[in-house]
Amino acid sequence: MNLPPLIQSFVLHFGEMGSRWGINRTVGQIYALLYVSPEPLNAEQIVEALGISRSNVSMSLRELQAWNLVLLKHLPDDRRDFFTTPDDVWQILRTLAEERKKREVDPTLSVLREILMQQPASEAERHAQARMSEMHGLIEQLTTWYEDVKQLDTDRLATLLTLGAKVTRLLEAKDKIVSLGRSKRSTEKG
Amino acid sequence: MNLPPLIQSFVLHFGEMGSRWGINRTVGQIYALLYVSPEPLNAEQIVEALGISRSNVSMSLRELQAWNLVLLKHLPDDRRDFFTTPDDVWQILRTLAEERKKREVDPTLSVLREILMQQPASEAERHAQARMSEMHGLIEQLTTWYEDVKQLDTDRLATLLTLGAKVTRLLEAKDKIVSLGRSKRSTEKG
DNA sequence: TCGTAATTTCAGTAATTACAGAAATGACAG
DNA sequence: CTGTCATTTCTGTAATTACTGAAATTACGA
Known part of the structure; x- marks a missing residue:
């Protein structure tokens, strides 16, 4: 070398x-x-x-x-x-994400779907299907989110990343208000 | 089997x-x-x-x-x-993310940091460092985001995922307003 | 402290994967 | 066509990784 x-x-x-x-x-x-x-x-x-x-x-x-x-x-x-290689590192990131999804996630998703279509023949299989269904649900939620954010242009994606925590704080504030409203009402009722 | x-x-x-x-x-x-x-x-x-x-x-x-x-x-x-295995698939996801980060991201981050500390001895090295710096910046942004969202409890994390696109639309709306304001002002100036 | 069951480590072997060098293929200029 | 250069494919070997069965260790009860 x-x-x-x-x-x-x-x-x-x-x-x-x-x-x-x-x-x-x-x-x-x-x-x-x-x-x-x-x-x-x-x-x-x-x-x-x-x-x-x-x-x-x-x-x-x-x-x-x-x-x-x-x-x-x-x-x-x-x-x-x-x-x-492409000059833009964000483009590289997108490619990497897409290819890894294709290779590491999609096949599992389709196997899970296939298995979940079938009739369980025993209690063991029924339980296994329930577990697989949980896994399937999680992966679907993640891929939906991914399909969503991958559409963003780079500036917006970067903003979204930087925001990360702040979006959270916003949600927390909203939750607080909502739950305050709820507890007030439930107090009134109780 | x-x-x-x-x-x-x-x-x-x-x-x-x-x-x-x-x-x-x-x-x-x-x-x-x-x-x-x-x-x-x-x-x-x-x-x-x-x-x-x-x-x-x-x-x-x-x-x-x-x-x-x-x-x-x-x-x-x-x-x-x-x-x-843990019952909660979200917990499994967290563990997986954490371990993969530890094994697949952190070592690269520290190698990049180390190299970026050094004095380039040629134009080739200078250019290479610039590229590595771009990579380092991207990875840092991603890991910062990750450190941020991994703190969230599962409900909020799920909400964040579901929101995905909507946060985007919010940003877009904000951008539109801001750019409208800008173009209006720049029109007034020009 | 001995004996037994459970687990881990180790050493050899099997299987897989990575690689080099040779041969084959493809692409083009004259 | 034919010769040359670039690239790919193929075949055998090297290196790595995965796995087994045996031996060693550990944990604990009698």
Whole structure:
């Protein structure tokens, strides 16, 4: 590996993390390298920078393309493929969220739905279905929220994040007023 | 494997998904089994239900405990360990979020911070640092939001999720009013 | 303090996944 | 066409990870 020390730390870290993210070391390293490169890189440059085989680079880039995490660019009068990551980190976040949902959530959701359609044949199955139904409900609530906020443009999304706690405080205030109203009325009744 | 068909589907699915979630098949299967079981199970029961070795069960339970995903229970006059998952799916979600953050986000955040402390020795490093800084900023914003909303009790969290889009519409309305005011003033000026 | 049951650790093996190098394919210029 | 360069696919091997069965440890009752 032949990289400036500061970049190498970053690349190596992404490699190590790779396994925890469900991708492998090489894929993680290539992504990190592309992310910090000022210019798009071609396969040969990646081979030199990371010291890995040409075929490994080819397959890893394939993987990154399947995740929609890299952009393919072409330079005039050059047949080679050059790769970058999107400039906008928020766009990267969106892609990541979408792809992980597709791979890690949607399949479970559809399996749950399928199982919940069936008639339980025993008390054990009935209880299991009830549990699965709870899980299904939670996941649906989360994905509904996600589908909702992912529509937001970046500014509004950022605002929503920054707001986070404040929305909460607003809700608490509302609750307080409502419950005050309720307890007053219930006092009057009781 | 010796389970009612409906439960078996669920367990097998969690096993298959296991790899995508960064845990292994057995761990996924055991978790799924405990999740749908009406009563806590001991190791031997898991061995019988899933048809895997006793030692494998022991190591997988260890892994699940490291993730705080299972509860250890003891019955009176019985030395064996019995395991369950929490009843409340929201609690499970919280644990999952916390553990994944700890494993998948925090290490990256600290590596980024460390690298950003250093003096870039070249233009390439300077640019790389700028990119890392963008990433760091985004992750910080996300984790701040997370630290914020994770404090909420479940009712309020659920409300926040359901609200999702509506908060947005509120923001949009506010934006419209503000920008109307601005454009009016700028028209007056221009 | 011995014996027994439960659990954990360990060492070897099986299974899976990652990778390199070679061969094949594709794309284009002349 | 043919030759060249870029990329992909394929096959075998290396490395890693998952798993088993045996041995060791722990916990506790008699």
